[in-house]
Amino acid sequence: MTAMIPYGRQDISEVDIQAVVDVLRSDYLTQGPAVPAFEKSVAEYCGTQHAVAVNSATSALHIACLALGAGKGDVVWTSPNTFVASANCGLYCGARVDFVDIDPHTYNMSAQALEKKLFEAKQQGALPKIVIPVHFAGQSCEMYKIKVLADQYNFKIVEDASHAIGGRYLGEPIGNCRYSDITIFSFHPVKIITTGEGGIALTNDTELANRLALLRSHGITRDSEQMTHQTDGAWYYQQIGLGYNYRMTDLQAALGTSQMERLDEFVLRRQAIAKYYDEMLSNLPITLPWQHPNSYSAYHLYPIQLKDHLNRRKVFDELRAAGIGVNVHYIPVHTQPYYRKLGFEIGDFPIAEDYYVNTISLPIFPALTKDEQNMVVCLLKQFLEKTH
Ligand SMILES: Cc1ncc(COP(=O)(O)O)c(C=O)c1O
Secondary structure (H helix, E strand, O other): OOOOEEOOOOOOOHHHHHHHHHHHOOOOOEOOOHHHHHHHHHHHHHOOOEEEEEOOHHHHHHHHHHHOOOOOOOEEEEOOOOOOHHHHHHHHOOOEEEEOOEOOOOOOEOHHHHHHHHHHHHHOOOOOOEEEOEOHHHOOOOHHHHHHHHHHHOOEEEEEOOOOOOOEEOOEEOOOOOOOOEEEEEOOOOOOOOOOOOEEEEEOOHHHHHHHHHHHEOOEEOOHHHOOOOOOOOOOOEEOOOOOEOEOEHHHHHHHHHHHOOHHHHHHHHHHHHHHHHHHOOOOOEEOOOOOOOEEOOOOOEEEEEOOHHHHHHHHHHHHHOOEEOEOOOOOHHHOHHHHHOOOOOOOOHHHHHHHHHEEEEOOOOOOOHHHHHHHHHHHHHHHHHHO
């Protein structure tokens, strides 16, 4: 039996392996020089002033919300078409979470729906403190429009760019925080680059960067300028807030820095794979992932939509049985039992729900070969004909 072709997977080179081995042989497995080196490499790539590396994008989202002051009585809005972590971060802080339905073409939070919801929320005195647009599949949201609304309605923006490192919006790198307060990336192995587990928060605001760094490590500082009184000596540190242990290790950071060397190559490869799917699948009764002209996607995912959900189930099962590790992104967050208990109902965000019932994510990752892609295309055609 041949191995399953997954929907996504990491690409690890001998150079990556050596970078991790070098750390293993060094003095620091954590809290050493590899973490700031990785932060510098991501910040420079994106053109952002500060970067705070952490142990996951989930942690990055949590401390981003805390750093922006989310707490009890506040509201955080995100997209329903995302992984649960984009919404959970608001709940961790004691805030309430709500959603904004998606655009039917990009599957990203709709700027139009956001505008309408903000208008209504203002009437009710229930404006959000933070909005978290998610760059689904690697394609940027319409950040220019969202930033105009942020200025008008006075909310903060955290870009959940977990899928999107290496992508661009209006010709500039996603992550530069031109339209947001904080941007976060994920380095889980299925993402564009990996550190095993890992995430990062980027910002151009020095005060926010300090808060993020404190929250990452117990609320502890060794910087005498941040202390309440003169240091007792070289050993001294102070806990000046309540933080966590969300640190990234040097092993992870070294892998990340090494992966950054191939980031552009990875995204070009993903773009080429997407283009080939676009060509090969163009005449089938499916909707291909439409690209906004302002976007250069990192193509974390290649989601297609079938014409009806009965076919989706059949085609999905047949592809899986044939060794194609297709997946589904995403079950709308508000339909999860935990969120249903908070009061959300089926039908609350109909566009995300309609999209969900028909979607399948096809394999896309740098090492996917032409032969494997042809096999995916051929099987998909065959199964679509059968179910028609
Ligand atoms: C959109 C989005 N946000 C957040 C996360 C959480 O990332 P991590 O696994 O690094 O915590 C994911 C992970 O899949 C994601 O897809």
